[in-house]
Amino acid sequence: MSPTPSSTVSAPADHTVDVLVVGGGINGVGIARDLAGRGWRVLLCEQDDLASHTSSASTKLIHGGLRYLEYGEFGLVRKALMEREVLLRSAPHIMWPLRFVLPHDASMRPAWMIRAGLWLYDHLARREFLPGSHAVALDRSPLGGPLQPGWRKGFVYSDGWVDDARLVVLCARDAVQRGAKVLTRTRCAHITAEGHGWRAELLSRDAHTGDTVRRVSVRARSVVNAAGPWAEHLLRQVMRVQTPGNHGQGGQGGVGNPGRLRLVKGSHIVVPRLFDHDHAYIFQGQDRRIIFAIPYETHYTLVGTTDVEWRDDPARVAIDGDEVAYLCRELGRYLARPIQPADVVWSYAGVRPLLDDASGNAAAVTRDYLLQARAEPAPWLTVWGGKLTTFRVLAEQAAHQVGALLGEPRRAWTADATLPGGDLAGVMCEPLQPGQALSQYLGWLLTRYPWMEVELLQRWARTYGSEVPRLLEGASTCAELGAEVAPGVFERELLHLVEHEWAQTGDDVLWRRTKLGLHLDAAGREQVRQWLRQRAVQSFVRMRGVGA
The missing domain is CATH 1.10.8.870 (Alpha-glycerophosphate oxidase, cap domain)
Structure with a gap:
């Protein structure tokens, strides 16, 4: 489809596209991939490397979010559970099923409540190959071997593991194979409404020196803001768009503060392998936060995460000593062989751009998302919030809305598609x-x-x-x-x-x-x-x- 003629005459652009996607995290590349597969002309720009921030700093799980049931987020959990097997089929080399062991702490909640929650987790969405949950006597099972003797009862359930940064790259590659253009280390400096579309100025920089090496002009019929932690900045400072209310769809209903992000830091540590079997553990800290211990890169165990409010520049995020000590301390409540900060061989931290739902507890902030779409001053869509597991369905809904804004809805296609390397x-x-x-x-x-x-x-x-x-x-x-x-x-x-x-x-x-x-x-x-x-x-x- 040819672009809508502008009402003003302007200089030629380096790229003329239907959709400019800003942000090279999982949501941005997922949306670019979906749109390109529907035949739209797409250009994606990312100010740094692909997945260089939030999308490479996750706990690396494809999961429904068992703990979100406790916060009453049944819609989000069901949506995520429905996506697990869809994603696992799409790239089985970087995603695979993983069984989780949940030791039962009677001081937190009774066993019947855990059983009820796991039954719900098993049945909220259809499962074709992931096994269901069951109880386990930890004092008589190899799964209890790494734990302190006091942990005698537990439960085992299914979710999945993913190499998050590679998932982002594979989505970007699939987008390019379907006709999209992807520009990394290219910052969106200005976006201005022009006629019935947008004019954007992009600045590309050298990866080694940081110097600006090229200015790129883009004319786009629509803009998708998938800038993650920088979504508010892009919308209000770069695009200068006002957002008086919420007319989006797709995620959380009854949002306390629509169109606002709450930045929450999540940090992880990697230590030498803590156990020999192939299951992961899910522990609950004394403050009721969840901590995972996951087999990682053959010789290691990945431990996380924390939930800490973040009010600084998202690019400056880093794990601190208190978080490392917290993770080691909470693991020590469960493991027979405790770990010390000196055991940490690598650590990372990321800022989760969560949808502000007015929750007082950072760990309780919704992981659902909101898609906010407008036709004025020209078509645009902003992604607020989200989580790794629901990126595909988020992208599908975003592509539907962009198609509606452009006046030509096109058919969804990603549910049965594989990613590069996945066949x-x-x-x-x-x-x-x-x-x-x-x-x-x-x-x-x-x-x-x-x-x-x-x-x-x-x-x-x-x-x-x-x-x-x-x-x-x-x-x-x-x-x-x-x-x-x-x-x-x-x-x-x-x-x-x-x-x-x-x-x-x-x-x-x-x-x-x-x-x-x-x-x-x-x-x-x-x-x-x-x-x-x-x-x-x-x-x-x-x-x-x-x-x-």
Whole structure:
């Protein structure tokens, strides 16, 4: 569809699109992907790297949110539960089922109440392959082995795990494959209503120096504000749009303060593996906050999260010593082998942009979302709040509303779609069992590529899924994967991350596209950073036509 003619004459734009999406977190890339798949011309800009803030700092769960039942958020929990298996099918290499162990603390609530809540959790939405909940005698089960002897009764239930930062990148790649443009490290400096649409000025910066290297002009028929913690700033300071009331849909009803965000910091720590089995634990702190202990990157355990009000710049968020001590202390109530702050090998923190529901307790703030759409002064939509598990349905509803604003609703399509790397069955040409697809696929890879080191092939399978055969095309030895830049890290992988996944810096590769930062020593991490810096210099030289 051609854009609506402007009532004024203006300078040509570098890009003319139907929708400008601002924000490269999970909601932004999910919306860009959905819109592009419906045939709209889409451009997404992100001021930093993809998933560089909230969307890489989650607890990395695909879950209904068992604890939200206690706050009466049955609609949100049901919506999230309905999405679990949809998401798990879409990218089984980066998402898989996970069983959770909940030790029963009689001082918090009676066992019958836990059973009732888990029954509801099992039945609020249809399950096809995730098993239901059951009670467990922890004093007679290996699941109780890591716990202090006093924890005798517990419950086991299902949810899922996800590599959150890779989920964002795969959605962005899918959007591009369907025609969208994605510009990272590109800040939206100005958005001005122009005729029946918008004119935006974007500033792209160098990933290594921070210098502005390019100004980009965009003419868009509509704007989607998916800036997460910066959504209010973008709407009121960059777009200068007033929001007198709430006429959105999709998430929470009866919101106390529509169109306002409440920033809540969540922090996590990573420690050497605390238990040998493949289940996760969900503990309740003495302050009634929830703490997860999750198997992570084979050799580690991920522990989190905290809920702390945040009133500073979201870009400055960091875990503090009190939070580390809190997580260690609360784990000590449950585990036979307590951990100390000195055991922490990595930590991270993120700001959750939650929809302000006037709750006094940060842990009780709703994780639901609101989509606020307007046609004046030109079509725009803002995403308020949300959570990782509901990103796809949020994007679907947002795309419906954008289509309505543009006068041409188009059909939804993402419910049955796979993400790049997710079609494991298609590569193997055989059906796979849901929940077991990754292990079956890995067995197929080990037979097909016996020359690959098992640990390396396992990591590639979990990272790149069905794209592994393409990445290995033409190679029959590891030497044919290019130089080994760091132990187990070959040039072919780094080139893929740079050329197809927007990676530019060491942190992009080591902590977001992969978690190699946990597995390499300081020298190995620096070797990866140096390779990327040298690659950036070579690209600059080629671009300028300098040298031989």
